Amino acid sequence: MYVRKFEADSLDEALANIKAELGPDAIILKTQTNKGIKGAFKKKKIEITAAISEKNYTKKAKVDNVLTSDQKNSFYKNNSSYIANMINSHDQNTSSQAQSNSINGYGNLGLNRKVSAVEENSSQSNSGLDDFLNSIDREEVKKAAANTESEYFNDFLNGDFSLEEEIQEEEVIERPQVQARPIQSQQLHESRVSNDEVSDLIENQRNKIDDLEKKIFELTQSVQGMTKPQALGVKEMVTIFRSLDIEERYIQKVVRKANFELSDEEKENPDTVFEFALKEMMGEVRTALPLFSSVDNEQSKTVTVLISDASCGQSSMLTKLSALKQDSVIIRNKANTGFKDNTSFSEKFFNVESNICESISEIVAQTRKSIETKKNVFIDYKATNQEINEIKKFVDGLRRSFENVEVLICLSGINTELYNRKVLNRYANIANGLVVTHLDQCLNYGSLFNLAIDFSSLPYKFFGTGEIVPDDLEAATAERILAGIFKL
Structure with a gap:
């Protein structure tokens, strides 16, 4: 399991960084919005903690080794489902090539054969976060991708990473096949229908995740608003500043600094709070010689x-x-x-x-x-x-x-x-x-x-x-x- 924290100024920027660094199979574990007192000491507004299994991260690393920097930028701008399908197809191609090389190299010696008992035990013992990351929806996506994606990843590298052009090419190739081989076209149609169902299911799950994130954000905002009552000196300072038409944004800034630097006894004393506020205000007014x-x-x-x-x-x-x-x-x-x-x-x-x-x-x-x-x-x-x-x-x-x-x-x-x-x-x-x-x-x-x-x-x-x-x-x-x- 590989876990990493991402920081950005907006949620879209953070999600784009996660997709580029960890891939589309990454799972968001924690989302934090830096506002209030924390926001004054943080450089970025959004902090997201994401994780990915070692298996999926290895697949993505193999793809990154093949791509150049420009190809990476254009490749990871596509949809997440499209990126996942291409990564899985590349992994299947590399694994099939490795198996063919091993058979040609060792013949019938059976040096690289898997032990069925060990394989069954290992598959039964897998648990934890890796099983959570490799959920049922991911398995369905992999099956649909195996039925629909038949192109090699090396041919994809010669393209311009455009989904629209790839779909148009598939339609041009499939039209003569419909006339010559009706059975094969029917199978392709069924696979496309199943792929559409899987994509709809994924889209519904993503919408639910977005709704949950919005509710979590609203709850954090309400919790931040539930602050303890202000001290007597701080409350008096806020009342006087508002009567003098001082900006509310600056008043809250002084209140945060006073709560951070003054003790509870000092915050109860109005004279101490006003002295602290005057020092802060003196530093805000800039003057200079002509x-x-x-x-x-x-x-x-x-x-x-x-x-x-x-x-x-x-x-x-x-x-x-x-x-x-x-x-x-x-x-x-x-x-x-x-x-x-x-x-x-x-x-x-x-x-x-x-x-x-x-x-x-x-x-x-x-x-x-x-x-x-x-x-x-x-x-x-x-x-x-x-x-x-x-x-x-x-x-x-x-x-x-x-x-x-x-x-x-x-x-x-x-x-x-x-x-x-x-x-x-x-x-x-x-x-x-x-x-x-x-x-x-x-x-x-x-x-x-x-x-x-x-x-x-x-x-x-x-x-x-x-x-x-x-x-x-x-x-x-x-x-x-x-x-x-x-x-x-």
Whole structure:
């Protein structure tokens, strides 16, 4: 008996691996779905333990030795009944050849003859898992296969492993035989009828097995749902987190970690549980410094692009960012012509040069001119009515033309989580980070925390906390979001 465990992400993938490794005669002993606490520590979702008798595994190994890797892949993609018939026919051919060779070699000496008494005793003493694997249904399949399969396996290797073509060839050969030999055609018809009955029986058994597996899966799900009551501290934490609009998926993640790492006494204390939860939340919010603040970019200037959909304080945020660096240039696209009247004010108050461009080529030309004069460029780009492919072409062109380019998505603390999530889903693939405006007027800091979890590849860079004053701009920190969530 040969037993092996298979792991896969889906049930179909696991069954395909079992059919390719152990063959169609394998029996599934155990099926386990990794969910809940176990799923957090397992790489694969499905674990199946399968077994096969040594006799059947030897037959399959003989076939695998004959086939190449490409032939194996195409061969084991067929139906299980077809694979079993071909393996049995190959085994019968090899055994008949071995018997003929032994008779020609030893003559009438009888050196390889079987002792009838020993054979009868051995057949009566077979028991255990091998008898279970070689059940009545398998014997019927073997008998039907012996009556119907008359082709050699070597001829099968020259084919393309297609069931449809093989059936068509059989029909073409059998038509003249019906006219010449009616008796033989009648025998073939009877054998086909018996083969159909056996295949129907096997299909019914497989359907029953599938129903049993579904019921077992439902029972395991119900057992996992029957958990013991939560501790007082954990229950209070869950209630507060839900009131703050924290995602239920993250709440359950914190609860699992708390149950695993904290003792029973610690879980009853709300202060201890909240301290543990705050440590976990601190690690979920990613923050980073902007590209233009890096020391390595002092000599080679940078290009910072702010992008958003609708009015969210993007122009004010860009003015604040440009005021942080000396020798900065602001470039606005044609959609922002309303800021033309404020150009002189921004140049005078912030000592920042401002330009308005009407096309993408003009933006690139003005950016190149500013980079050559050793100035940091800040591009105010709003793409409300543009397709995402056009915006992606614009960003890719900037990155090909200039060395240090950073794209930041501008979000507003006033907007809802659903709207901010829509903006992030649109621009997440081309951006490097996030900036948030109107943080002082935000009514739901939990939405910003949820965005930090779901879009972990985009760290927060800056928070805007007021009017167009440079002092109202602060570097993004996880403490600032947590303080807003818990009103600290």
